[in-house]
Amino acid sequence: MMKLKDITLLLEGQLIGNGDVEISGVAGLSEAGDGDITFLSSIKLLKEVRESRAAAVIVKEGIEGLEKPQIACANPQLAFARLLGHFYVKPHPFTGISEKSFVSPSASIGENVTVYPFAYIANNANIGKDSVIYPGVFIGEGSKVGATCLIYSNVTIREGVTVGSRVIIHPGAVIGADGFGYVFDGQAHRKIPQVGTVIVEDDVEIGANTTIDRATTGATVIGRGTKIDNQVQIGHNVKVGRGVLLVSQVGIGGSSTLGDGVILGGQAGVADHATIEAGTMLGAKGGFMGTVKKGIYLGGPAIPHRDWLKSTAIFAQLPELKKKIHELEEQIKALKCRQKKEDNS
Numbered sequence: 001m002m003k004l005k006d007i008t009l010l011l012e013g014q015l016i017g018n019g020d021v022e023i024s025g026v027a028g029l030s031e032a033g034d035g036d037i038t039f040l041s042s043i044k045l046l047k048e049v050r051e052s053r054a055a056a057v058i059v060k061e062g063i064e065g066l067e068k069p070q071i072a073c074a075n076p077q078l079a080f081a082r083l084l085g086h087f088y089v090k091p092h093p094f095t096g097i098s099e100k101s102f103v104s105p106s107a108s109i110g111e112n113v114t115v116y117p118f119a120y121i122a123n124n125a126n127i128g129k130d131s132v133i134y135p136g137v138f139i140g141e142g143s144k145v146g147a148t149c150l151i152y153s154n155v156t157i158r159e160g161v162t163v164g165s166r167v168i169i170h171p172g173a174v175i176g177a178d179g180f181g182y183v184f185d186g187q188a189h190r191k192i193p194q195v196g197t198v199i200v201e202d203d204v205e206i207g208a209n210t211t212i213d214r215a216t217t218g219a220t221v222i223g224r225g226t227k228i229d230n231q232v233q234i235g236h237n238v239k240v241g242r243g244v245l246l247v248s249q250v251g252i253g254g255s256s257t258l259g260d261g262v263i264l265g266g267q268a269g270v271a272d273h274a275t276i277e278a279g280t281m282l283g284a285k286g287g288f289m290g291t292v293k294k295g296i297y298l299g300g301p302a303i304p305h306r307d308w309l310k311s312t313a314i315f316a317q318l319p320e321l322k323k324k325i326h327e328l329e330e331q332i333k334a335l336k337c338r339q340k341k342e343d344n345s
Contacts, residue, residue: 017069026083039080164202172209179213179236
């Protein structure tokens with residue numbers, strides 16, 4: 001429970017209305033009830049704000065005539081996210097190293113590290129201070145996990161992998177599995193040993209059941225601040241820039257390079273050895289190959305957004321266009337028959 005004026009100080013916003021209103025929770029516009037604070041993402045939702053039971057609302061600019069108290073912030077959605085963390089996200093308590101876990105004597109464990117039962121930390125692994133290792137996690141020989149990381153249950157971090165600080169890895173993710181590398185000798189596909197590594201830089205979040213393959217040689221790299229959704233596949237020797245967003249079920253072929261700030265929609269695919277310029281966006285189920293200049297693309301193979309919109313408009317007209325073509329063909333056929341009769345007369 002907090003007073004609205006205290007929340008205003010927390011958010012460094014501007015209070016409009018009664019600052020003594022008690023706030024007991026944070027909720028989206030449609031779910032907000034008595035005592036909740038919500039936020040206005042678009043002025044188009046002003047009617048819903050007026051009808052909401054929320055006790056207060058976070059806005060970008062003060063709204064005249066709105067009876068509810070308001071907090072004006074430059075970025076209401078960011079302020080809302082901060083409040084969700086303040087009200088609901090509980091800190092992970094330090095519980096030490098469980099006797100039911102295995103931690104190699106040669107492993108280096110920082111201060112205030114929590115290791116839950118049935119985790120396995122191999123020889124010469126290094127875990128930074130304040131990190132939390134949940135049950136069933138495997139951290140391979142010589143791997144490094146930075147400070148203040150959350151490694152959730154059943155994550156596998158194979159040997160020789162480096163994970164930066166403040167990294168979150170969700171359940172079931174596998175970091176450092178062998179890349180998909182084979183060579184055909186005329187009779188069978190022979191495995192190419194995958195002897196490289198994976199480097200995950202600071203402030204990365206990796207979704208559940210995502211897989212990031214180790215490099216054949218060298219390193220697969222995930223740049224600082226990148227956010228990866230669930231069930232994403234990143235191939236060997238891929239270089240992902242900083243601040244990249246990869247939505248669920250994206251697949252990236254080996255040796256591709258994604259520049260800073262690239263965004264790939266759900267189920268998008270990138271062929272091997274592709275290069276995507278910084279700031280490029282690809283819609284869901286789109287496909288990239290080769291070198292892609294900065295822009296917004298849709299479709300597979302992907303084309304620029306405007307061209308895709310024009311193409312879809314034409315696609316919707318195809319049945320009618322086919323009908324017209326058939327009519328024109330019949331007219332041409334009739335004209336040819338008439339011309340032939342005239343020539344023979």
